[in-house]
Amino acid sequence: MSGETLSPPRRAGIRALDRTVPRTGRRGPRGRTAVRTVVGIVLAAYAAVSVYPFLWMVSAAFKTNKEVQEGGHLLPHDPTLRTFADTWNKLDFFDYFLNSVKVTVLTTVLVVVVYSAASYAFSVLAFPGKKWLYRLFLVLLFVPGVVTLLPIVLLESKLDILGTHWGLILPFVNGSAPLAILLLTNAFSSVPGELREAARMDGAGELRIFSRIYLPLARPAVITIALLTAIPTWNEYQLTRISLNDPHTYTLPIALQAMQSQSVVQYNSLMAAALIMVVPVIVLFLCAQRYFVNGLMGAVKG
């Protein structure tokens, strides 16, 4: 790994640091321990608050429905795997899983490809109208979502993609535009311009500079936007339910919602189903983690 370059902000930062922060005069070891302890306690407390509802969800999946509704005890009184087994069967997981994966993967890949390209142009290339186009995409962040479902369906019917997976993917991708562009343009802008100049001297074209320099260097941002696209797409219900009619095309949230709208909801089952659905997301996050760590390691090494 070779992340040893200092980007301009980093350099600026260090210069500022040299001016403002005397390197001497650190706190004594005792004070340091005290601060560490306090910080540790705060971190642990917030971790507990963060994870508590999730743990509740996990424990609920092992309780009886009655116990779920009765109380806040995290440990199930009489843990049972039955709920899980039953729910697994009810969920038809594998029928829907592949559809969910297809929609999520295609959406995420398209978001990364389409908007990192656009962001490269917005942050690096000069062309007339750039500023206005960039602003247009930012403004889209605030477009009200409340009455967009109906026109999307009508439009797709005209385009003849209603009820297909592309009918989900294309609006999902388009909907991710503002955030993706905002984040990636930011990230590309902090890549030092000299890198591009040097590569051009070496005869590299824009495509090569983009894919070989900018994308790898902005990897944490790319991973972040992939996560922030994949997770909501994985869970999307509204448009999915409204536009799909053929059970062969259904995704997992439709099965989950069906369990949620029983007249008497079996909350233990519901939580088990939600848990089954969230496992792939967690796997995805843990995989993405490694790239975060790697990126960081590179910086540390440098």
Place this chain on the structure above:
Amino acid sequence: MWTFKQSHVAALRAAAEKFTAETGTKVNIQAVTPDDAFLTKVQAAARTNDLPDVLEVHANGDDLAFGGAGLLEDLSKDVDQKWLAQYLPQVLTDGTVTPDVYKASLTEGSKTQGVQLGQRFSVPLTVGTQGVVYMNKSRAAKAGVTRAPATWEEFIDALDKVTKAYPDNGGVTVGVKQPSTALEWLMQPMAFGMLGKQKFEALFGPDTAQGWSSPNGQKVLNTYNEVTPYWMPGTQSKGIDEADLAFAQGKASFDIGGTYTLAFLAENGYDADNLMTFPVPPPKDAAIPGLQLSPFSLTGLSITRTSDKKDEALRWLKFLSRDDVAADFGKQALDVPPNDLDKKQSEALGPVLNSMEAAFGSGKNSYNAGYTAYRPSLYDPGKVGAVLAQFTPLKSRSAESTGTQMSSMLKSYWAEQNK
């Protein structure tokens, strides 16, 4: 066929199988939930010509609105006397354009605009009532309450005795998070009994002199306020199901609901033998002392105009309306069918549904919560209920200010309508 009730899917599928065996026609059942997804899906499908042949709809609501917009087939000629004879007399006109409905449809911005007098856009599938009090029988007995309160005063007295005996969990609950529940399930039946039909309806009328700040309105509010000391703590942040659950778990000793509440309680492990149920009672000096609750259609079945299998669809509706099929459906879906079942068939429903059916009243002295033509068309029970919630249980408004606020809301709804 599409339904917005997930709980009906299994029962409908079972019926569909029998239907296929009898006629050879297959019925494909799809649930679209929650309601907002259902509505948007119908809106979209109506424009893209993708509507199914049959829709389950909120009776006297969706059916008339969809019908007015031209989405539904007029069934008035197909549903004959013989068909109707199977139903309870109270629900015969549900799903049809009565003179009241027609009149309301003519105002600007009415959701039912476009309907014609005499049309029928749905036949009933499930019925129910609201305004049923569920009382924890054993606790009540321990507190000295051994028979169902027949007047509001007795009801308040029962609340008082039980909360004295059970200070922690003796109170009454209703899902005030949906603020229309306290308004429509508790206060309105009491007010209807207290004032009688005409004066009750005047409370919601355009003339504020007879509205909520009038002596009548204030009398209703002050009487209703007597329940305030007995609310279960936190009832204002409970949803309908949560309130019922709290009762099932013993956190409250009284629960206000509808006929449908019983099935929910039973499903959640509440012993039905430990229940005493009675309609929300009117005060001693009420205009209608022996108030009963009239059943009304909760959901109905409609056929779409674009259907190219209209005959099959009609046969399916007819099939579902048969006493035996309806009883089976009701039993499986835990919903009361609209049929006027004989004794044997009623018993076939099982004890829970059977006792609900027995609670239905009829005639002039009964309160029909499904009849809403006296209210302005933009009337929003959630918003009015929220004001009432500020009165009780929140105690942040006086009876006077509640009355004034409710009156002024009604006035503005009417003004909107008459513009």
Place this chain on the structure above:
Amino acid sequence: MTAGIGTATAAGAGKGAGSPSTAERGGGAPRRGPFGALREKRKQAAWGYLFVAPAIALFAVMGVYTIVYGFSLSFAQWNGFWPEWNWRGFRNYTDLLGGSPTYWPIVKKAAVNTLWVVIAVPLLTVLVAFPLALVLNQVKRFQGVLRSVYFVPYVTTGIAVYFAWNYILEPNGAVNLLLKTVGLGSLQQPQGWLGNPDTALATMIVVMVWSAVPVAMLLYLTGLQSLDSSLLEAAQIDGAGWLRSTTTVVWPLMKPITVVVLLLNVRDSLQGFQSFLIMTNGGPGDSTSVLGLETYRLAFLSELSPTLGLASALGWLLFLAALVVAFINQRVMRRMG
């Protein structure tokens, strides 16, 4: 691939200082003479359009129609089923902004509540997420575990969130219990924290911040990784002058991230309704009714009254409000920087 970056990196580093401004980059090859520069400029513009083309094309196909449709609807009266829209001109807007005795009071109350949310949620989110990311970026042990743990609210199902928080906030829930145990019993809420109109909105703000922190933290972590480690070392929490180095060095460098976090949360505070719908449904009374929730209600919960146009109009008013807030936000951030 790594080698490619390596060369580029070395060359870039060799060239020394320089800001990444477009102007400088545009003049990347001055030696080719004026015509060469012009051709170069054209070529770059062509590449620019090529790179944004897919995004624009997708927007032209999927976005434009939707937006035009939604915007037109804000001038109409429709319940979603009538064959025709009733055109109302600006009446939907004027009704919402004081013209209608039915809607104006609702909007007014919700606007006040929303104002609190829009101020509090973005600020508190930054206040929690930034230090969290900072500390998380330098803990040596359990870093991966902690990062996952703090991210967990983002992947927790809405209904589980609701239940779990409810058990905390109930009349006999954890918060009241805790207050009682530490001798602050007088602060207990006998009706529950969501049951008291005076505490409900503040409680909802806490819940919203809780759900917003994971993404904000992730974004800050992304940003912190592009910083130099020696810089972060000086900003160690227990090092001398950490506060100063954090506020004068790290914080300014994180400004673009802060802008993103603020924008996202301003949007969610203005338009979001999901958590309000599940947790309080706007109550008790109308103490937690917010504009996002009212928009949703007008669109879907009006029992087929023709209020879709009103919902759309309210949506576009919120759009306008978001733009104004974003603009002010940008001004403030610029001044701070």
